[in-house]
Ligand SMILES: Cc1cc2nc3c(=O)[nH]c(=O)nc-3n(C[C@H](O)[C@H](O)[C@H](O)COP(=O)(O)OP(=O)(O)OC[C@H]3O[C@@H](n4cnc5c(N)ncnc54)[C@H](O)[C@@H]3O)c2cc1C
Ligand SMILES: Cc1cc2nc3c(=O)[nH]c(=O)nc-3n(C[C@H](O)[C@H](O)[C@H](O)COP(=O)(O)O)c2cc1C
């Protein structure tokens with residue numbers, strides 16, 4: 001029997017838990033050349049900013065052991081062009097879309113939310129909190145529970161009640177649970193984690209930093225254990241809050257780890273650079289894994305690894321008769 | 326599309342390695358200038374980004390083969406150099422925008438430096454099919470790094486070679502020899518592929534002669550399919566505005582005079598969305 005892969009982001013139902021990660025699927029059109037985007041649980045856009053942004057100088061990427069560093073700097077078309085060209089293209093096709101936004105002030109995030117509040121085709125709004133706060137010496141919003149909460153409260157008050165607001169958290173903070181709790185208290189309907197931890201590589205031939213921007217965000221399999229840890233800690237503290245687990249997912253087993261840690265949806269980023277079909281493959285692998293472990297519904301696996309030590313291992317149905325195909 | 330191809334043959338060509346891979350879907354869709362991206366390191370590798378390589382040759386054998394020519398630079402290309410016949414290779418392609426071809430039978434100079442020459446041979450075939458006259462100008466640091474001299478001589482009206490150490494042909498770089506090649510062949514257009522610095526110099530010469538130049542650029546790429554935004558260079562659009570455009574999706578072939586070579590590796594202050602606009606501090 002097929003596994004029921006449906007999942008809920010707050011009250012919004014997704015046909016399956018696999019989404020693209022913000023900033024890793026450009027406008028959507030690029031991946032549409034490879035597969036039908038309807039097969040995604042949802043597509044997450046790049047983080048949309050008020051003005052068009054040219055981003056950082058090149059080189060913007062460096063390969064690192066089981067990962068890569070990027071310093072793209074939120075290159076994108078700005079909200080006007082996004083509303084004119086990118087969102088309608090997705091909306092007309094009925095593709096479930098998580099719109100990500102990024103800003104430098106609370107006012108900027110709020111204005112972005114205002115512009116998106118009436119736009120058709122926004123399945124959920126994800127607030128990228130890994131942006132420097134201009135009004136606080138460039139300190140990243142996600143590092144500061146109160147700054148993050150201020151953004152979320154404002155965005156939540158502006159967005160329509162039926163569009164979930166997702167706070168995207170950074171892993172390199174002293175206490176991710178505190179930031180998560182601040183966002184939920186401010187009205188976040190769901191949380192997404194992790195954004196890229198900051199890293200750096202030095203080119204030993206040129207004797208200089210590999211990236212023009214010196215530091216960059218680390219992604220890929222190297223960050224999976226950090227993502228699992230963050231999802232685990234936040235789910236333990238806030239078991240009722242829907243979590244999107246993101247970070248280093250390359251296989252169905254990786255996605256399964258995040259789900260067992262407490263995620264009800266899983267974002268796939270860097271894997272897409274290696275394999276344009278990664279989301280479909282991961283979804284299939286995850287479904288197979290759930291099936292062989294005897295799950296009938298994805299929802300039954302969410303957070304399951306938190307069961308107390310000593311409690312009976314989940315009884316698998318594999319050798320019972322009803323599970324034979 | 327993604328293809329698991331089988332390596333048919335491997336060979337050394339002077340300083341370069343060449344791999345012929347059976348990849349029917351890619352060969353069928355290929356146009357001169359396209360590239361492919363290759364997964365390196367095997368199934369459990371720690372190298373998670375693909376390597377971009379231009380396609381040197383496409384043949385109909387075994388349903389369609391592509392030939393890749395490359396130099397060993399780091400661990401990924403070193404791994405590729407160790408592939409042997411019957412190994413499998415994971416390719417995505419064909420990628421990028423191919424070279425536009427002229428409608429009329431004009432005279433074209435094809436300028437290649439180092440392995441950049443490889444992509445010019447399918448271009449030459451396509452141009453000659455249209456009745457164009459083709460002349461080659463190929464160069465490299467030393468004789469063993471000039472790719473395809475023999476084949477160029479067989480195909481082209483004239484072939485000029487340059488090496489920086491003077492071990493073959495004229496001493497110097499391709500751009501140094503280009504003015505006289507354009508003058509001698511009365512060229513109407515230039516096609517070029519090589520390092521950014523070479524393309525900059527070649528474009529300057531073409532502008533001097535007031536003839537169009539098509540260049541295939543190389544920029545560090547993480548995805549090759551237009552989703553990661555890491556491969557951007559400053560390019561002037563039809564509207565006169567400079568944008569940071571993706572070398573993989575909008576390129577790798579551009580009109581040379583549109584590429585702001587001097588500003589590659591920077592965000593020119595007048596580029597669309599350059600710092601100074603509203604959201605400059607975000608992310
Ligand atoms: C469109 C295009 C076509 C190319 N065609 C050829 C070709 O026909 N023959 C050939 O020898 N080389 C070609 N290159 C360059 C080739 O991609 C690099 O030499 C190769 O990626 C280096 O990989 P590595 O593991 O050996 O080196 P590393 O330095 O270890 O690579 C690390 C990372 O940087 C990226 N990278 C490093 N240098 C380059 C570069 N110059 N361009 C793009 N990405 C880079 C790699 O993809 C990898 O992700 C082409 C590049 C592009 C963009
Ligand atoms: C090239 C690149 C661009 C990214 N852009 C964004 C972005 O615009 N907004 C955002 O919230 N996260 C962005 N991210 C972070 C990813 O969404 C994701 O959180 C992170 O890369 C970890 O997942 P992964 O290992 O699957 O890539 C970007 C990541 C990469 C590699």
Ligand code: FES
Nearest residue numbers: 549551553554573
């Ligand atoms: S290499 Fe990813 S966008 Fe060009």
